[in-house]
Amino acid sequence: MSDNRELKTRIIIAIILLVISAGLMTAGVMRGEVFAVFTKAVHICLECIGLG
Amino acid sequence: MKISQDIRRRIIQIAAFGFSNSYIGNIPGGRLYKGSWKNFCNPGINCYSCPAARLSCPIGAMQAVGGSAKFSVSFYVLGFVLALGVVFGRAVCGFVCPFGLIQELLHKIPSPKKRIYKPLTYIKYVVLAVFVILMPALVTDKFGLGAPAFCEYICPAGTLEGGIPLMLTHPELRAQLGALFSLKAAILAVTIIGCILCCRFFCKVMCPLGAIYGLLNKVSLYRVHVDRKVCVSCSKCRDICPMDIDPVAKPDSAECIRCGRCTAACPVKAITVGFKGKEKGPSEI
Numbered sequence A: 001m002s003d004n005r006e007l008k009t010r011i012i013i014a015i016i017l018l019v020i021s022a023g024l025m026t027a028g029v030m031r032g033e034v035f036a037v038f039t040k041a042v043h044i045c046l047e048c049i050g051l052g
Numbered sequence B: 001m002k003i004s005q006d007i008r009r010r011i012i013q014i015a016a017f018g019f020s021n022s023y024i025g026n027i028p029g030g031r032l033y034k035g036s037w038k039n040f041c042n043p044g045i046n047c048y049s050c051p052a053a054r055l056s057c058p059i060g061a062m063q064a065v066g067g068s069a070k071f072s073v074s075f076y077v078l079g080f081v082l083a084l085g086v087v088f089g090r091a092v093c094g095f096v097c098p099f100g101l102i103q104e105l106l107h108k109i110p111s112p113k114k115r116i117y118k119p120l121t122y123i124k125y126v127v128l129a130v131f132v133i134l135m136p137a138l139v140t141d142k143f144g145l146g147a148p149a150f151c152e153y154i155c156p157a158g159t160l161e162g163g164i165p166l167m168l169t170h171p172e173l174r175a176q177l178g179a180l181f182s183l184k185a186a187i188l189a190v191t192i193i194g195c196i197l198c199c200r201f202f203c204k205v206m207c208p209l210g211a212i213y214g215l216l217n218k219v220s221l222y223r224v225h226v227d228r229k230v231c232v233s234c235s236k237c238r239d240i241c242p243m244d245i246d247p248v249a250k251p252d253s254a255e256c257i258r259c260g261r262c263t264a265a266c267p268v269k270a271i272t273v274g275f276k277g278k279e280k281g282p283s284e285i
């Protein structure tokens, strides 16, 4: 494939994947995942520090 | 004054490390930062149980959501990592991951230097599938909660950045030390020795986040481009590559962290790293 065609294909795939990622993030935010992330991150995680 | 690609990358790495770990004042008291930045994930590996950490660790967050009673997979974190990976690929590893910088500094310790045994690089995909995705979602207790298996049994970043500072400042945590901590301390020791001998040993062998970004190297907009008509097959790029790959043979290798060292080493400027097919080489930056 020529360089230009390869670049074009990459851009098209990237746009599709970026739309999917925006959809995933929106869905995650709407169903309340951010709260789950925040809650985990502000307390000492016993698994992380090796006390599990 | 021209700044070399390597120095420019190091400045970005240090800035990203500083931004990710700006609450160093929390270390002596062993307290975690609890502000709103923790709603967001770090692009790289940086333990959220480190008192200095500003952001959430994406791999920890992926497991926390996947292991919760309500959800079995985290759309929020997957979407975030996918977006970054599609645009930058493993350049995230090369430029902004705090644990990547720690490993590169460890590699500066004088010692014999080794290349990685290629089959070991596939371990990280198993780690991603088994410890980050499957175990938190499927191995659950009676309340439907799954443990973050990668954090619990493997992650040396958690032991180094969270475990050690918190153990030093919390006697009540020290009193609970047991077999699990010994296992994680042993993995940390292997990682440190591995990184001294082999550049970014953890990135190459174990990191599940690097596995995701690496797969996205195949499609990422930020990429390595090799002009094969110009290349004189001198192998200088392969010899200098810290990730032990040959960019001419595999410019989209899942191991490439887009560090740009090969561009600087190429005597005929056949390699470029950037967003476009033909970007500026290091001599033109």
Ligand code: SF4
Residues within 6 Å of the ligand: A047, A048, A049, B045, B046, B047, B048, B049, B057, B058, B059, B060, B061, B150, B151, B152, B155, B156, B157, B158, B159, B162
């Ligand atoms: S233990 Fe490792 S994977 Fe888990 S949150 Fe900490 S740094 Fe992230």
Ligand code: SF4
Residues within 6 Å of the ligand: B043, B044, B045, B092, B093, B094, B097, B098, B099, B100, B200, B202, B203, B204, B207, B208, B209, B210, B211
């Ligand atoms: S492979 Fe993992 S630890 Fe290494 S730089 Fe990438 S995200 Fe960070």
Ligand code: SF4
Residues within 6 Å of the ligand: B224, B240, B241, B242, B243, B244, B245, B246, B247, B255, B256, B257, B258, B259, B260, B261, B262, B263, B273
């Ligand atoms: S191929 Fe080039 S850009 Fe990629 S890791 Fe090796 S030296 Fe760095």
